[in-house]
Amino acid sequence: MIALRLYQNAAIDRVRAQLRKTRRVLLVLPTGGGKTIIASAIISSAFSRGRRVIFFAHRRELVNQTKGKLIASDIPRESIGIMMADDPETRPDAPIQIASIDTFRHRDPPPADLIIIDEAHRSLAQSYLDVIERYSSDGAVVLGLTATPFRADGGGLGDVYEALEVVAMPRQLIAEGFLVDPRVFSAPADVRPDLSNVKVRCGDYVESDLADAMNQRRLVGGIVAHWQKLAAGMRTVAFAVNIAHSKHIAEQFTAAGIPAEHLDGETPTRERDAILARLERGETLVVSNCGVLCEGWDQPAVKVAILARPTKSTGLYLQQAGRILRPFEGTRAIILDHAGNALAHGLPQDGRDFDLEPTKKRRGAGPTKACPECDAVIPAGTCACPECGHTFERAAPEDIEESGGELVELTGERQMEYRRTWKALVQDWHAANALRVKRGQRAMKPGVIWHRFRERFGVKPPPGCKLPREIATDEEKAVAFAELRIEARERGYRPGWAVYRFRERFGHDPRSRVA
Numbered sequence: 224m225i226a227l228r229l230y231q232n233a234a235i236d237r238v239r240a241q242l243r244k245t246r247r248v249l250l251v252l253p254t255g256g257g258k259t260i261i262a263s264a265i266i267s268s269a270f271s272r273g274r275r276v277i278f279f280a281h282r283r284e285l286v287n288q289t290k291g292k293l294i295a296s297d298i299p300r301e302s303i304g305i306m307m308a309d310d311p312e313t314r315p316d317a318p319i320q321i322a323s324i325d326t327f328r329h330r331d332p333p334p335a336d337l338i339i340i341d342e343a344h345r346s347l348a349q350s351y352l353d354v355i356e357r358y359s360s361d362g363a364v365v366l367g368l369t370a371t372p373f374r375a376d377g378g379g380l381g382d383v384y385e386a387l388e389v390v391a392m393p394r395q396l397i398a399e400g401f402l403v404d405p406r407v408f409s410a411p412a413d414v415r416p417d418l419s420n421v422k423v424r425c426g427d428y429v430e431s432d433l434a435d436a437m438n439q440r441r442l443v444g445g446i447v448a449h450w451q452k453l454a455a456g457m458r459t460v461a462f463a464v465n466i467a468h469s470k471h472i473a474e475q476f477t478a479a480g481i482p483a484e485h486l487d488g489e490t491p492t493r494e495r496d497a498i499l500a501r502l503e504r505g506e507t508l509v510v511s512n513c514g515v516l517c518e519g520w521d522q523p524a525v526k527v528a529i530l531a532r533p534t535k536s537t538g539l540y541l542q543q544a545g546r547i548l549r550p551f552e553g554t555r556a557i558i559l560d561h562a563g564n565a566l567a568h569g570l571p572q573d574g575r576d577f578d579l580e581p582t583k584k585r586r587g588a589g590p591t592k593a594c595p596e597c598d599a600v601i602p603a604g605t606c607a608c609p610e611c612g613h614t615f616e617r618a619a620p621e622d623i624e625e626s627g628g629e630l631v632e633l634t635g636e637r638q639m640e641y642r643r644t645w646k647a648l649v650q651d652w653h654a655a656n657a658l659r660v661k662r663g664q665r666a667m668k669p670g671v672i673w674h675r676f677r678e679r680f681g682v683k684p685p686p687g688c689k690l691p692r693e694i695a696t697d698e699e700k701a702v703a704f705a706e707l708r709i710e711a712r713e714r715g716y717r718p719g720w721a722v723y724r725f726r727e728r729f730g731h732d733p734r735s736r737v738a
Contacts, residue, residue, distance in 0.1 A: 225295050228401065231261050234390040238265065241386045242364050247355070249343055249367040249384040251577050253393045254545025255402050258368040259285075261390075262339050263292040265366070270298055270319060274336040277320045279327070279354065283307065283492065285341055285519040289321050306330055324350050335363050342518050343367025344374060344538055346383045355383060370545060371538035372577050374426070381579035393548075393572045402548045404572055405556035407565050408453060408630035415563050416442055418533060427535045430465055437531060437562075438468040446529055446561055447475050449630045450509070454527040454557050458502055461511040461529035462543045472511040472531060483509035490515070517542045523551040533562035537575075540564045544571035559630060566685055638685055641676075645688040648672045656694050666694035692730035700725075704733040 227235075234250065238261075241248045252258050266276050280286050286307050293303055304314035306322035320333055328350055338358050340346055346355070346367055355365055365384075372380055372387065396402040416439075421432040450459065463469035466487050476483035484498045484507050495515075501507040503524055510516075510525075513532075517539065528547045534540055544564075547556045548571070558565070565571070649672055656666040669690040676684050695703065707721035714720075725733040 225260055225263065225292065227260065227264060228257065228399075230391045230395070230399075231257055231264070234261055234388065235264055237388050237390075238366065241388060242366075245385040246359060247365040247367075247384045248386045248388060249369065249372055249380060249579070250388050250390060251369060251372050252390040253396060253402065253548075254370045254542065255549040256370075256391060256396055257401075258370070259289055259292050259341070262341070262366070262368060263289070263296045266293060266319060266337075266339070267296040267298055269337050270302065273318075275318045275320075275334055276337045276339065277322055277333065277335045277358075278339045278341065279322050279324050279351070280341045280519070281324050281345060282519045283323070284521075286310075286321050286323055288519065288521065289341070293319065293321075304333075324354070327354070332357065334361075338363050338365045340365065340367045341369075343369040343384075344371050344380065346380060347374065352383070371541050372579070373538055379578070379580045384579055387577065387579055389577050392574045394574060397572060400550065402572075403550050403554075403556045405544070405548060405558050406632060407558045407560060407570055408449070408632050409560040409563065409565050410445070410449075410630055415561075416533065421533075423535065427539070428533060433533065434464045434468050437464050437533070438471055442531075442561065443468075443471050443475050446472060446531060446559070447479050447481070449559055449561075450476075450481075450527070450529065451479070453559065453630060456508065457527045457554075457557070458505060458525045459509045459527035459529060460516055460525050460546060461509060462517065462532050463511055463513045464532045465513050468531070469511040469513045472529075473509065476509045476511075481509060482507045483511065485511050486515055487513050488515055516546060520546060521549070522546075523549040526551060526554045527557045527559065530558065530560045530562045530564050533567075534564060535567075537568045540568045541571055548572075641680065641685050642688065644679065645672075645676060645684050648675055649691055652691065660694070665699075669693055693728045695729065700729060700733065703728070 234252070238248055238250060250258065250261070252261070262278065266278065269276050278289055280289060286305060290303060290305065290312075294300055298319060300312075301314070302317050302319055303312070304317035304320045305312040306320055306326050308323070308326050315331070315333060320335070322330075335358055338354065340351060340354075345351060359365060367380070367384055374380070393402060397404045416436045418428070418433075418436055421436050422429040446461070461469070461472050463472055466485075466489075469487060470485045473483040473485040484501070486495050486498050490498070498507065498510060499522065502510050503522060509529075511529075526547050528544060530540070530543060532543075544558055547558070558571070560566075569575075652667065652669065652672050659666055669692070672690060673684065676688075704721065704725050707724050708718065710716075711718060711721045722733060
């Protein structure tokens, strides 16, 4: 039998308590925390009581991984059926079924008392909705498993699940030794890709536009150079935009004398297994992929992740980053973020507020840090560790250097320093403008704050650092509104565009104070 950790046992008790009150529960646990092990224990208990279970997955790796965990939980192999194309262990009458969702749609549905859906952030796909509706109407209970309980389009999962159980946060699992605390490096703003012309559709970047922006010799070459500097010799996975981009990354590593390979969704199963086996043995050091290794892939020896695919999806980012956070021989994980994802979504080890509501109603990750003496997780702005008394040195802004082209390590302390400086610059701007207005001088534009921040640190301000509203007299606002209306006519825009841009600059409707 697989020995359960304390938090896993507690999770099972809490799920059972929820299922006594409701029929659909979503369990949340970080990648590497053992969701499949928890599910295996629940299935084993259901099996011992004569219940029938279907475990749904969308990848072959997840199906096989779950089968192995169930056998390790002392469920006889002959009691487990696999519903996956051409799998030799198809047993339609077995009480426990592990089903590929794609295969299930083309088979006769077996009876079930319990439905478990892995990677449950996909639950709103029509194939899963059909399964949930069918079995719920027959009285089955539904348990979803995920590390990222939200969708790329910002929608929540409350349309499917009625209760949420968050088992543990990454910092807890790091502190207990079940995950590793990664070092995260991000490229400075001046060498990040230009995404201004990349369209957004369904909550994320359009792949074709994104590929054009990312698959450039300068950017791909920088990936190799920074790997050589920060992670040379370590087994690595790279997440690319599309097949061409992934192949380009692998080719550049190979050209530099570093053994690298590419795989994608069309790579034959045997070849994929062979590539990953060579990576495990260290014969291949870098495997570049697109859309294959983001979920359901477990290879603890791989301790470096190259993020070369920008995304607006926090879920996709956390899935990718989480692939390398399982412990392995005391090796520290390294994330080389060439996509700006850590700056946009926070550090992967940060805590987050999860619920079943749409994204806009949730609070994102906050800046935290781990004490270097005792590993206590504390707020990033803390000067002395409350656990061991370790004193943190506060770096002066002018001591922080970020040379062009170099990856910069992201820490909670650095992010907090950025925000403190931004707040001070905004306060200075308000004070200076109050004095200028008193003297009858024209107020400074808010953009000066952005430029002063950039001059000091060499990077753009982090997310959440918003410029204040522009200060102007009524006469100046009237002139500005007139100019915006003229611009709207010249561009062929509707009149409402001028109103929107005015409100964005000054914080109120122009018609409320401007004739």
